[in-house]
Amino acid sequence: xxxxxxxxxxxxxxxxxxxxxxxxxxxxxxxxxxxxxxxxxxxxxxxxxxxxxxxxxxxxxxxxxxxxxxxxxxxxxxxxxxxxxxxxxxxxxxxxxxxxxxxxxxxxxxxxxxxxxxxxxxxxxxxxxxxxxxxxxxxxxxxxxxxxxxxxxxxxxxxxxxx
Amino acid sequence: xxxxxxxxxxxxxxxxxxxxxxxxxxxxxxxxxxxxxxxxxxxxxxxxxxxxxxxxxxxxxxxxxxxxxxxxxxxxxxxxxxxxxxxxxxxxxxxxxxxxxxxxxxxxxxxxxxxxxxxxxxxxxxxxxxxxxxxxxxxxxxxxxxxxxxxxxxxxxxxxxxxxxxxxxxxxx
Numbered sequence: 068x069x070x071x072x073x074x075x076x077x078x079x080x081x082x083x084x085x086x087x088x089x090x091x092x093x094x095x096x097x098x099x100x101x102x103x104x105x106x107x108x109x110x111x112x113x114x115x116x117x118x119x120x121x122x123x124x125x126x127x128x129x130x131x132x133x134x135x136x137x138x139x140x141x142x143x144x145x146x147x148x149x150x151x152x153x154x155x156x157x158x159x160x161x162x163x164x165x166x167x168x169x170x171x172x173x174x175x176x177x178x179x180x181x182x183x184x185x186x187x188x189x190x191x192x193x194x195x196x197x198x199x200x201x202x203x204x205x206x207x208x209x210x211x212x213x214x215x216x217x218x219x220x221x222x223x224x225x226x227x228x229x230x
Numbered sequence: 231x232x233x234x235x236x237x238x239x240x241x242x243x244x245x246x247x248x249x250x251x252x253x254x255x256x257x258x259x260x261x262x263x264x265x266x267x268x269x270x271x272x273x274x275x276x277x278x279x280x281x282x283x284x285x286x287x288x289x290x291x292x293x294x295x296x297x298x299x300x301x302x303x304x305x306x307x308x309x310x311x312x313x314x315x316x317x318x319x320x321x322x323x324x325x326x327x328x329x330x331x332x333x334x335x336x337x338x339x340x341x342x343x344x345x346x347x348x349x350x351x352x353x354x355x356x357x358x359x360x361x362x363x364x365x366x367x368x369x370x371x372x373x374x375x376x377x378x379x380x381x382x383x384x385x386x387x388x389x390x391x392x393x394x395x396x397x398x399x400x401x402x403x
Contacts, residue, residue, distance in 0.1 A: 202345075203310060210344055219344025224309040227316035227353045 070149045071096045077118060081111050095154060102140070102157040102166045109172045112144065112153070119148040123173035126180050128159075128187045132213040137161040138189055142169070142176075165190040186211035251386035255299075255325075256378040258287045262298035262322060264315060266305030269332040269364040273304045276367035286374055295321040300377060302370070303354070306334040307347045316353055325388070327381070329373050330356045333363040 074096060078087055085108075088099040100108055112120040122145040129139040136158035145152050159166050168191040170177040178200065180191045185199040188209035198204065208215055208223060237243060261283075265273055276283045283289050292298045295318045307315055319328070330350055333339030336359040338348035350356060357380060358373045365373075 201310075215344070217344065218342070224344075225313075226309065226347065227313050229353050229355070230320075 070146075070151045074098070074112075074118060074151075074153060077115060078108065078111075081115075082108065095152065097154040097156060099156045099158075102159055105140075105142075105155070105157050106167045106169060106172065108155070109142070109144075109169045113172055118146060120144040120146045120153060121173075122147060123169070123175045123179070124152070126169070126176050126183055128183045128189055128211075130187060130211065130213045135160065138164070138187060140166055140183065140189060144173075159189055164188060165192050167192050168194040170194055185209070188212065248386050252382045252384060255384075256381040258290075259300045259327075259374065259377065259381065260290045260292050260298050261288055262295050262301045262318070263291045263293070264301055264303045264305075264318065266303070266307060266311060266315075267334070269304035269335070272364045272367055273302055273331065273370060276370045281367040281371060283371065283374070286371065286378065288374060295319070296323065298322050299325060300327045300329065300374075301354075302329045302331055303335045303350055304331040304364075306339070306341055307350050308345050309347055310345075312347050312350070312353055315350070319354055325384070327357045327377055328354050329358045329360055329370075329377065330354075331360045331370060331373070332365055333361065336360070339363060 071091070075087070075089055075098075078098065082104065085100065085104050090097045090099070112118055124143040124145055125141075126143075127141050129141060131137055131139065138159040138161070140157050140159055142155040143152060144155065157166060166189060168176070168180055170180060170191070171193070177195070180194055181196070181198060182200040183189055184191060184194075184197055185201055186209055191197060199206065202210065203224065206223060208220060210219070233243075263270070263273060275281060277289060277291065288300070295301075299322065301319055301322060303315060319326075328350075330336045334341060334346065335350050336356075338346050340363070342348075347353070358376055360369060360373045362369050
């Protein structure tokens, strides 16, 4: 059986009540799911004997600016057993700008989630150490949001004094 | 060497203190290699036998700022890094000079962005702006020669009564 079909069948078998939207682009499978299920689904995909998505490559986000669900959190996970890469997507709205952390499932998600938090301001609930990854800790903005100006906000990043 | 042959019987020569000090300073400029990104590769290349920065008396790249008098800032300076660059600059003894090597350091270069300082002259006194992305080693040597000219022209007394900058107290954390 093709691995793409296997993933979808196994997910529907394990979570019959949940709604999974699947799409395919250039031979890559994307599964869209509700953000409430993210930890359970990730745990299953990793621990399932047939699938074994043991490698979390990246956690990042998309800012859609004016859409109702403003952000989409994107997970790229890889199965070494099948040499297959799966993309998971979950929508997050600005009013409740948070999603459960998957750093308990994959340790590599820890820093990736910190980066997504730094750049987009999405809070990962239950994250062990949610600090900024790149920007200084006292910085107040999230640079990859679409409403952040390209040249930044004057005076928000301190420069040393000229003597 | 020539000079002593000419002064065979006299055994002395007259000059000014400024000229003597300027000459000795310019002939042994010790650079602080502040290599931050790709410009640093060209800076390293200028030390190899092909370009040989030793011809100008500047082969002693010191990795401690306390023994340097020329800081070559080679690479993109971000706002986060700017504090480190300034801290190192403040530790260098006077007199000291700065080369802003490459487009990023001089003006932000292609990084017209919120995170990159748009020219290090916002927090450092720059003596030479060096064009190129990255500049070739010949170009760096040219900048060094120009710095040497500047040093030669400077008066020895200019740096005598310079007040020490107040350094922030560092805490280990």
